[in-house]
Amino acid sequence: MPVVSEVGITVTAATATACPCPGSLFPYPPPRAGMAVSRKCLRAAQAELGAGMLSGLVESMRASSPTHARAAAALAAGVDDEHAAWMARHPSALAKFEEIVAASKGKQIVMFLDYDGTLSPIVDDPDAAFMSETMRMAVRSMAKHFPTAIVSGRCRDKVFEFVKLAELYYAGSHGMDIKGPEMLRRIKR
Numbered sequence: 001m002p003v004v005s006e007v008g009i010t011v012t013a014a015t016a017t018a019c020p021c022p023g024s025l026f027p028y029p030p031p032r033a034g035m036a037v038s039r040k041c042l043r044a045a046q047a048e049l050g051a052g053m054l055s056g057l058v059e060s061m062r063a064s065s066p067t068h069a070r071a072a073a074a075l076a077a078g079v080d081d082e083h084a085a086w087m088a089r090h091p092s093a094l095a096k097f098e099e100i101v102a103a104s105k106g107k108q109i110v111m112f113l114d115y116d117g118t119l120s121p122i123v124d125d126p127d128a129a130f131m132s133e134t135m136r137m138a139v140r141s142m143a144k145h146f147p148t149a150i151v152s153g154r155c156r157d158k159v160f161e162f163v164k165l166a167e168l169y170y171a172g173s174h175g176m177d178i179k180g181p182e183m184l185r186r187i188k189r
């Protein structure tokens with residue numbers, strides 16, 4: 001069930017496969033240790049994630065989203081009918097997060113994030129599109145719980161240079177160049 005928000009965040013719930021459960025607070029390993037998760041692990045994790053943890057992660061992403069501030073300003077200024085209709089057809093994944101979580105029961109959530117205009121503000125100089133440390137911390141926190149990928153039209157190295165999180169998957173050049181955490185290579189398909 002892929003859901004694309006107006007801020008470019010895509011959440012996909014995919015069927016999970018088997019993995020060992022270390023039995024910690026989040027009993028499935030972070031992406032660096034592999035992205036396969038058993039249904040039992042996921043159910044336990046979803047129960048433990050609970051409303052508080054999820055809303056914390058979502059609020060963190062929401063607060064540090066550069067486009068969220070623009071959307072809020074547009075809303076404050078009053079949106080026209082056409083924009084309102086567009087928004088109804090393209091609901092924000094952040095606004096629908098509880099529904100996504102409910103739909104993900106028994107499945108694995110994977111985060112796909114755009115970079116420009118999503119993790120970073122749009123600026124005149126493409127080389128100065130830096131993401132904030134708050135956003136970096138939010139993404140790092142998200143990646144501890146869900147396999148997380150950044151998909152960009154930029155070259156992969158450039159995106160990594162901005163994001164600097166080795167635990168993520170990076171798809172550069174519109175998906176022509178993909179690299180994941182080192183441990184990914186050891187996962188049996």
Ligand SMILES: O=P(O)(O)OC[C@H]1O[C@H](O[C@H]2O[C@H](CO)[C@@H](O)[C@H](O)[C@H]2O)[C@H](O)[C@@H](O)[C@@H]1O
Nearest residue numbers: 114115116121122123124125126129152153154
């Ligand atoms: O796929 P994306 O990650 O969304 O990349 C799309 C383009 O992003 C960059 O350009 C955009 O952001 C720049 C910095 O804020 C801004 O100056 C430019 O006007 C935007 O179009 C990047 O420079 C392009 O190469 C990407 O294709």
